[in-house]
Amino acid sequence: MPVEAAQYPVNLILVGERCLVVGGGPVAARKIDGLLACRARVHVIAETVGPEVRARAVTWEERSYRRGEVAGFRLVLAATDDSRVNRTVYEDARAAGVWVNTADDPAACTFTLPSVVRRGPIMVTVSTGGYSPAMAKWLRARIEQELGAEYEILVDLLSEARNDMKAAGRSTEEGDWQSALDSDMLDLIRAGQVDQAKERLRAWLSSSSD
Numbered sequence: 366m367p368v369e370a371a372q373y374p375v376n377l378i379l380v381g382e383r384c385l386v387v388g389g390g391p392v393a394a395r396k397i398d399g400l401l402a403c404r405a406r407v408h409v410i411a412e413t414v415g416p417e418v419r420a421r422a423v424t425w426e427e428r429s430y431r432r433g434e435v436a437g438f439r440l441v442l443a444a445t446d447d448s449r450v451n452r453t454v455y456e457d458a459r460a461a462g463v464w465v466n467t468a469d470d471p472a473a474c475t476f477t478l479p480s481v482v483r484r485g486p487i488m489v490t491v492s493t494g495g496y497s498p499a500m501a502k503w504l505r506a507r508i509e510q511e512l513g514a515e516y517e518i519l520v521d522l523l524s525e526a527r528n529d530m531k532a533a534g535r536s537t538e539e540g541d542w543q544s545a546l547d548s549d550m551l552d553l554i555r556a557g558q559v560d561q562a563k564e565r566l567r568a569w570l571s572s573s574s575d
Contacts, residue, residue: 372477372494379405379440386423387430387454388444389414392468396442397421399478410434411445430454436461444468471495480505485517486524515554522550522559526566545569 384400386393389411400407401422409418409425418425430450435441435457443454443465455473458465467473471494479492480501489512491504527537545566553562 372492374490374492376488377403377440379403381406382439383408383437384440384442385410385435385438386442386444387411387450388442388446388468389418389425389427390444390446391415391417393442393444394418394421396444396466396468396478397423399481400440400442402483405440408438433457433461435463435465438463441465442468443473469498482509482512484512484514485520487512487516487520513555515551518554518559519551519562522563522566525563526570530570540570541572542570 379400380403382405384405384407386397386400386407386409389409390413393409393411394415394417397407397409397418398421407421407423409423410430411418411425411427412429414425414427430445430453432453435454441454441458441463443451444467445451448470451467451470452473455465455467455470459475464475465473466476466478471477477492477495479490480498482489482491482505489505489508491501491508493501523542526540530537530540548565548569550562550565553559553565
């Protein structure tokens with residue numbers, strides 16, 4: 366059933382953290398991809414470890430899950446096709462104080478996974494709190510169409526300008542960033558006129574400091 370309480374959104378930093386995935390099929394493989402994108406250290410336990418999982422940069426054991434072995438992991442994902450195993454993993458994680466997500470069972474989760482769109486350092490997430498994963502995927506697809514490669518270039522220009530302001534001893538709060546973003550910078554980038562877009566950004570930020 367859907368999670369009734371409002372969920373607290375947070376982006377976890379999992380670089381180098383040990384994460385456990387219980388399950389070795391296609392669903393587990395998709396969840397592993399999300400962890401590997403964050404440079405987590407992923408270990409997999411499953412009675413059958415499929416080729417999709419084996420092809421990924423993980424360690425794995427082909428065996429049944431054993432009670433209590435979630436301890437020592439930062440994060441756990443239960444993604445088997447056996448609801449009893451998934452429930453056991455969830456109960457163990459709750460007892461050990463480890464964050465756990467169970468595939469297709471929001472009631473057996475201490476966190477849920479949104480649909481994600483990534484464009485370089487830009488990350489947009491969509492969640493329905495478990496009410497309709499299909500709608501979350503649909504919304505993600507619509508956002509994905511809107512967020513083209515030009516947004517990656519735009520965020521790089523903004524980051525560069527922000528660093529230049531810091532180096533010059535200026536506060537980044539004094540820049541009129543919103544007006545710059547509302548200008549035609551994206552249109553210039555789409556037209557391949559990146560240098561002109563950079564100059565447009567500098568002009569907005571310079572005028573706001575006068």
